[in-house]
Amino acid sequence: MNTFSIAVIGGDGIGPEVTAEARKVLDAALAGEEATFEYTEYSLGTQHWLATGETLHDETLEKLRGHDAILFGAIGADPQDKRIPSGVVERDLLLKMRFSLDHAVNLRPSRTYPGVSTPLAEGTEFDFVVVREGTEGPYVGNGGSLRKGTDQEIATEVSVNTAHGVKRVVADAFARAENRRGKLTLVHKHNVLTNAGDLWRRCVEAEAAKHPEVTWDYMHIDAATIHMVANPERFDVIVTDNLFGDILTDLAGAVSGGIGLAPSASINVDGTAPSMFEPVHGTAPDIAGKGIADPTAAVLSTALLLQNLGLDQAAKRIETAVHQQLTEWAAAGTGEQLSTAEKGDAYAARVQ
Ligand code: IPM
Numbered sequence: 001m002n003t004f005s006i007a008v009i010g011g012d013g014i015g016p017e018v019t020a021e022a023r024k025v026l027d028a029a030l031a032g033e034e035a036t037f038e039y040t041e042y043s044l045g046t047q048h049w050l051a052t053g054e055t056l057h058d059e060t061l062e063k064l065r066g067h068d069a070i071l072f073g074a075i076g077a078d079p080q081d082k083r084i085p086s087g088v089v090e091r092d093l094l095l096k097m098r099f100s101l102d103h104a105v106n107l108r109p110s111r112t113y114p115g116v117s118t119p120l121a122e123g124t125e126f127d128f129v130v131v132r133e134g135t136e137g138p139y140v141g142n143g144g145s146l147r148k149g150t151d152q153e154i155a156t157e158v159s160v161n162t163a164h165g166v167k168r169v170v171a172d173a174f175a176r177a178e179n180r181r182g183k184l185t186l187v188h189k190h191n192v193l194t195n196a197g198d199l200w201r202r203c204v205e206a207e208a209a210k211h212p213e214v215t216w217d218y219m220h221i222d223a224a225t226i227h228m229v230a231n232p233e234r235f236d237v238i239v240t241d242n243l244f245g246d247i248l249t250d251l252a253g254a255v256s257g258g259i260g261l262a263p264s265a266s267i268n269v270d271g272t273a274p275s276m277f278e279p280v281h282g283t284a285p286d287i288a289g290k291g292i293a294d295p296t297a298a299v300l301s302t303a304l305l306l307q308n309l310g311l312d313q314a315a316k317r318i319e320t321a322v323h324q325q326l327t328e329w330a331a332a333g334t335g336e337q338l339s340t341a342e343k344g345d346a347y348a349a350r351v352q
């Protein structure tokens with residue numbers, strides 16, 4: 001029996017509600033496997049910061065490093081709560097984890113489900129993954145404010161793109177395309193961001209030469225948003241930088257039937273630290289504590305977690321259970337009324 005040690009960070013808002021359901025489904029999926037999970041809950045996020053002043057101490061980070069995987073809910077301040085400056089937990093907690101644990105690939109799959117309504121034209125079906133770079137771009141925080149508060153103020157955020165960082169995410173994206181439908185789209189804005197755009201294009205060209213069976217094309221980010229709404233079936237694997245990927249995957253969630261269905265994995269591609277699995281959505285303060293948040297994205301994120309640990313059968317069972325259940329709820333028109341726990345229970349019952 002293999003025992004895996006899993007860190008759980010519920011975080012803020014609906015985060016703890018959806019990770020609780022995700023754990024339920026994970027355990028049910030492991031029932032038939034030669035593996036068990038031991039969970040360690042970490043109290044982190046804005047409430048923890050208000051109570052203790054900790055965003056993420058280095059000692060806590062070191063403890064997280066010792067786990068096999070991290071299950072993450074959501075963090076962020078309620079915009080109504082003026083005690084918490086914007087960016088504190090985003091930068092010093094979430095991004096600190098992604099950067100320190102070297103989460104180079106932020107994987108965000110997106111697909112339609114039969115019967116689940118979307119804002120797209122009737123009958124539109126798609127299935128693609130966005131491979132978002134996870135440790136660079138404008139997220140690095142290079143920049144500052146000069147002459148703050150004056151009319152001469154200059155605020156900068158410099159987008160950092162390294163050959164190492166771009167190459168590894170591009171290599172991951174091509175490997176995925178090879179195992180999917182063999183199509184890759186580089187999304188950037190090289191007509192304006194000429195330096196970074198050129199680096200990304202050269203990295204894609206070099207990697208493409210190693211994968212003759214993968215065809216690739218290029219799209220500016222603004223055009224990509226149109227295609228994602230007008231003909232999303234054209235996409236298979238999208239590779240893009242950190243900020244473009246952030247924006248595009250919210251859109252991907254919306255067109256797939258809602259951000260409540262969108263999972264993600266922040267992957268350490270070299271195996272030097274645990275990867276992290278989290279829904280794409282945020283803390284949803286407006287519905288937090290009401291028991292009505294949709295746990296689907298968190299549950300689908302656990303399938304990515306299981307795959308990452310080599311438990312492919314269990315991962316498949318979760319994906320199949322979610323697909324069947326969503327389709328069934330859509331056909332019966334019953335999904336909407338169910339509570340967070342009822343949805344979690346339904347998924348758990350199906351994966352066994
Ligand atoms: C996401 C979130 C984060 C991001 C925020 C909370 C820092 O929006 O995971 O997509 O921008 O990456």
Ligand code: MN
Pocket residue numbers: 246247250280
């Ligand atoms: Mn986002």
